[in-house]
Amino acid sequence: MRLAVIGAGAVGSSVVELASDYGHTVTAYADSRSATVDADGIDVAAAVERKQTDGLIGDEDPADAVGGPYDVLVEATPTTLGDAQPGFGHVETALQRDRHVVLANKGPVAERYADVWELERDSAGTVLFEATVGGAMPVLSTIDDFDPEHITAVRGVLNGTANFILSRMSAEGLGYEHVLAEAQDLGVAEADPTFDVDGTDAALKGVIVANVLSDDDTEYALEDADVEGIQDIEGSALELAAEDGRTVRLIAEVVTGEVRVGPRLVPEHAPLAPTGTRNIVQLETEHAGRLNISGRGAGGPETASAVLADVGRLPEL
């Protein structure tokens, strides 16, 4: 497949670098300011190096990439809330041009699921978004394989930063601020970790799962989720939980059309109490009991591998 990769952060750049490994050709690559387009395949090494040295990918306009030669548009720009722009616009253009879309950006499917679906219905292209939930873990494709109708609940730890903070606080008896600062030093938490610690990131993933599970055309968006974060959680709360063989994890839960994210008490050695940045998703199936999927929920190459797995699932245009 010929790929147009929009977004040059950790995920976008990893997709560009790994694409040939999966037998694909990158024909366009853009960030918010510049682009490089070549129907025969761009010079990946040159584009990556130029982005690092002078901050530009190439001499062309980002719109040339979105409107350029490709079979699949990979949308890997930062997640935005509300109208989900500019990511949504890229999806719209690609679908109107009857091209496939693979999303790493959560915005369009978390905030405008019905709009995306409507565009897809009128297009020869298909939209896939495995990478939006659980990074490298095959969560959405497993739900699809089992058929959403036979999944009764989905619960999981879907934010590695929050999980790192809670598991460190629990293991070391340290306070929230201390562990957050440590996480930032280690690069586990971003300089502005708001969306990770206030539950927004996990909630967006929960909302996407709710949209996939919805069997009556009910559309979910962030405002439909009940969200509580882990900011300023008391060390003494974790200590008391530990005394009783339990711990606290930021759990995203999707059951009977309700999306809920918040710190919850779970048994210390339960599957839903991973340590460090590890993520896990537990599917409650109608006929096959519980299914646990765990792995790396974030990271450039990890998320890019989910993007490329989606590309591999797409039919020829």
Added chain:
Amino acid sequence: MSDSTDEVRSYTVRLELVDEPGALLNALEPIASNGGNLLSIFHERGNLTPRGHIPVEVDLEATPERFEGIVEALRGAGINVIQAGAERYSEAITVVLSGHLINTDLSDTVSRIQDATNATVTDLSLSAPEGTEDASSARIRLATEQDAAESVIDTVREVAGEKDLRVIEPLGTGGDP
């Protein structure tokens, strides 16, 4: 009258014991000393409750009044009674509350939760590392009837909300090891 208080009846009590020498003996002592007549003990060694304790089923005879004293004495001795007679405390819910627990009257918080529901507080641990003036946390275990867990948690949330306390709720299902 069949519900006369001095009529001896048989009861089944389900207990959870910690796996320690003497735990069973400690559990039986309050039954004998409060006038219960032990009929049988079914000690399910090797079988563990979700909390890692050993379930024990005790059949005994006592008058309803004495039976109440036995259950109270068992709980007083720190033994977790999951079922006493027909009344079934089949759900144990643990929540952690954080915030200004002392300043907002912890015992009032607990009694309001108990009064508004059919739940009984069977265990309470408090941690106030910064002293009573600062934020502290409490772990509360509530025993309630089957299917009542949801409404008990709603009440906890409501009382905590009024007092500006943070509630960390248990994950209903899916958290089992």
